Amino acid sequence: MSDIVRSGLWLAFFGVILLSWWWMYAMSTGMGLDLLGRPNEMAQRMAAMDPRMDMYMPMAEFWPLLMMWAGMMAAMMLPTMVPTLQAYDDLIRSANGSRAGWLGVLLGYFIVWVLFAAAITGAQLALLFGGVIDMLGIFKSPWLSGALLIAVGAFQFTRAKEVCHGVCHSPMGYFLGHWRTGFAGGLRMGLGLGAFCVGCCWGFMVLGFVGGVMNLAWMGLATLFMVLEKLPQIGHRITKPLGVALIIFGLGVLAWPLAT
Template sequence: MNLSDVEARLGRDRTVLLTLLVLSLLASLCWAGLVLGGLVLSSQPLAEATATAVTAAAAANGPATGAATTAPSLAYQAAQLALVFLTWAGLCTALMLPLASRATVLFARLAGDRAAQRARRCTALFVLGYLGAWTGFALLAAIAQWTLHESAPSGAVRHPLLLGLIMVAAGVYQWTPAKHACLEHCRAPLPGILAGWRDGLAGALGRGAAHARQCLGCCWLLMLLLLATGPDNPAAIAVVGLFVLAEIRLASGHLIACAGGLALLAMGTRLLFP
């Protein structure tokens, strides 16, 4: 092995190490954001009660005062929706980014083999494409939660029929070929990364988004189960996170997915037919 080969190998190893450090830092920051978001969301009932009292007082004082409070009320709602979105985005990043570490490291090594001088930028764009797809999912989930919740302290959805339908759908989906195809991609991402490989920065961004689509296909209904508790409930996050981790990392992941599907189907049926 000549000197140039050794330097190229060291460059690839530095890229992989830097990638792992950045992923760990991002995940840690998002977990810290989830804790902070939970503390802020837990204070919402008092703020909502205050806003309701102010609105009622304005209505009693006359239309002029009521009109003056319309803009602050809309601003308050927009701020709360933004907070819910940030909580969902932090949740998706904290849960899914560590699970994408294997695919990211594989991509970093491949990018280093093909273009060592651009390996770090390509890897960063791969992660950005991955997070971009999950951010879109977080926005949709935040809108759904904001629309359906009943002012619970955690923003939880309190519609047993809807939650039962989500559980039944998630349970059935755990047995479908689409679920297991996406799960296999997450368990062994190398063939999927190589299949659509394109050199360049745009190709890296597209590969990250494509990998995220497979992960979404595997986990999106499981993530929507958090509508039942709100995205800042640590116990629910732990249950969903450990289940997804077991599916992807354990040797019997496909069997675990099917067993979880049966459990979700049973719980959803119990909610639909109490």
């Protein structure tokens, strides 16, 4: 029976990931956006026919925007949690863990990311009404886009990134040092792991303001980067190269207006 429960929980977990990606795709197409988060042909034609119509205008109210960001967190961050849940799974027999604790870890992790979603929702609305970003969530100034890329790239070399990434990259060590049993114990550990994960990956999230917060291609690429960073075999080897790539990209964005 325990193997059946285990398989069912993992299947449900991956089902939530697939559902989250489908939801983001449905939201994007429903707003008349393509996979790059830009107005598609039909939306452009309809807007040209009646300029007063905002056919592809993303949400500009807190609660709808929060739902979008929460869905985005589920789609992007749950795949990165596989090594963490697998590590807890390995400890169920040897350290008196439980399936309830496994669910607690998952819930605590997601709670932290939803809180981060609320914070970035507020930031997006402030930037929008301050005229810094457009309705697609993209910086209006290439200087800001380039500066953000460089800042996120530079963060890859900081001690804070190293510490947070160390916990995300090796969750077994965190579990052994903070082990608590039962659902409440799992929830507590999940909150802690989620906090370290936000500290590790926040930069990839805010880069949505460079490419568009509903850019599904960016979401997929950022998810790939974060998954690779957490793989035990190669995660510690790619953090700084990713930082170099982001800095070079940012410098290119800054140089582009000067070259044109």
